[in-house]
Amino acid sequence: xxxxxxxxxxxxxxxxxxxxxxxxxxxxxxxxxxxxxxxxxxxxxxxxxxxxxxxxxxxxxxxxxxxxxxxxxxxxxxxxxxxxxxxxxxxxxxxxxxxxxxxxxxxxxxxxxxxxxxxxxxxxxxxxxxxxxxxxxxxxxxxxxxxxxxxxxxxxxxxxxxxxxxxxxxxxxxxxxxxxxxxxxxxxxxxxxxxxxxxxxxxxxxxxxxxxxxxxxxxxxxxxxxxxxxxxxxxxxxxxxxxxxxxxxxxxxxxxxxxxxxxxxxxxxxxxxxxxxxxxxxxxxx
Numbered sequence: 624x625x626x627x628x629x630x631x632x633x634x635x636x637x638x639x640x641x642x643x644x645x646x647x648x649x650x651x652x653x654x655x656x657x658x659x660x661x662x663x664x665x666x667x668x669x670x671x672x673x674x675x676x677x678x679x680x681x682x683x684x685x686x687x688x689x690x691x692x693x694x695x696x697x698x699x700x701x702x703x704x705x706x707x708x709x710x711x712x713x714x715x716x717x718x719x720x721x722x723x724x725x726x727x728x729x730x731x732x733x734x735x736x737x738x739x740x741x742x743x744x745x746x747x748x749x750x751x752x753x754x755x756x757x758x759x760x761x762x763x764x765x766x767x768x769x770x771x772x773x774x775x776x777x778x779x780x781x782x783x784x785x786x787x788x789x790x791x792x793x794x795x796x797x798x799x800x801x802x803x804x805x806x807x808x809x810x811x812x813x814x815x816x817x818x819x820x821x822x823x824x825x826x827x828x829x830x831x832x833x834x835x836x837x838x839x840x841x842x843x844x845x846x847x848x849x850x851x852x853x854x855x856x857x858x859x860x861x862x863x864x865x866x867x868x869x870x871x872x873x874x875x876x877x878x879x880x881x882x883x884x885x886x887x888x889x890x891x892x893x894x895x896x897x898x899x900x901x902x903x904x905x906x907x908x909x
Contacts, residue, residue, distance in 0.1 A: 660686075
């Protein structure tokens, strides 16, 4: 039984960048197994990651983000306590993984954990969010930047900037760049919904886990995320974003989403969602 398995999905990525993510995982003192699922057209990266802790899976076609991770997740059922869904543009000190493992071991009602996320320049990324409404996604993704100033309070509320990002708290919508998931949760809520080729598959999975477990932002550990915002620069990716947005609201409701209304309303009270922290010298990974 592995302490932790991890999956990284690739599509013609820079191998030097991916290596930082790979090293962050395999250099941990946990018992880990990393799956690299390569959706590229050629398997050029097959020999880049030579480690017994790494399994390279070449799909030969672009399955999409969630479906790519599902390839790995289907292989770890009953073989891992926790699974990390990781973006290839993320890097971190391998020592944070035992800290996250310790938290999950102590707080068994936690199904998903995300650490504090920083840009490479050290600035924080506001990746804790409410469950999105159509207005939230339209304003955030498609409104011209000058006009966004007219809605800055609404956008700040969506990113929960009124809450203290230095405190652990329960959040219903956490970023897919780093999802530390209790493996048993997949048997209860399912895997990534493969109707989303790219974008919003993380929101969809997080809210399903949140129905059964706590989904927790845990800033006691920190990672670095490149965060390219590719769909803002690439028309094809922007099209995927629009398609996923339509699929998300067709699934969960455009205006009549009672779960969204209830949870987002309660997020205005910060103290309700404060979560405990773990002393690492007391709780450690085996």
